[in-house]
Amino acid sequence: MTRITGLPPYDPQNIFARILRGEIPCKRVHEDEFALAFHDINPQTPVHVLVIPKGAYVSHADFSAHASDAEVAGFWRAVGRVARDLGLESAGYRILSNMGEDGGQEVPHFHVHIFGGRRVGRMVPAPQG
Template sequence: MPIDATQPYDPNNIFAKILRGEIPSKRVYEDEHALAFHDINPQAPHHILVIPKGPYVSWDDFSAKGSDAEIAGFVRAVGVIAREAGMVEPGYRLLANIGADGGQEVPHLHVHLFAGKRLGPMLMR
């Protein structure tokens, strides 16, 4: 169910629980600013989720409240993950769903990395 990206951060969301180690995940990358793991319901042959370690609901929340180090670290981590996963060539899709109209389902900022096949148009036509 899509969420309102302006709501306060919920420390009991599934990604917060993954960060705390309360829920297992198949981790592929971790540093001081980001955690990446395989999606449990992949929408492409390769589907990795990347989340900041801080308590941010949306991109707007993160860009307004995150430190310069957190923002730079998160963006750099996404690039490192794509390179290490071999997604750069022949290509991948980076997607962040924000808010109810954007289809965000977990109230913790996250980006999806999709790869492994031709992904088609961005939006249904």
């Protein structure tokens, strides 16, 4: 598999890889063959869930370039199912994925955050001036 230039290699010791292997516990919300969803240990909103693919992907760029069609579809279907199962559809929610250092990615395993349970405001502050 050809890696995308500029991405770090996948670290199988990252915390999400260890959660997937069952070495670190999590509060599961959903699990299927493509994804695992669990509550964030430091929630930023009343509902803050992480959804991670079961494959070893560093970022969205890596995932979108190398995951199979079934993995991509299964992962995004899991994201939608989690939001529905958590009752977030009517009031709304935010899906966020950080990529790389400038994007604020803290764990080098592709993941999305689902934020809900209150109004989350602007994603990026408006420019000043």
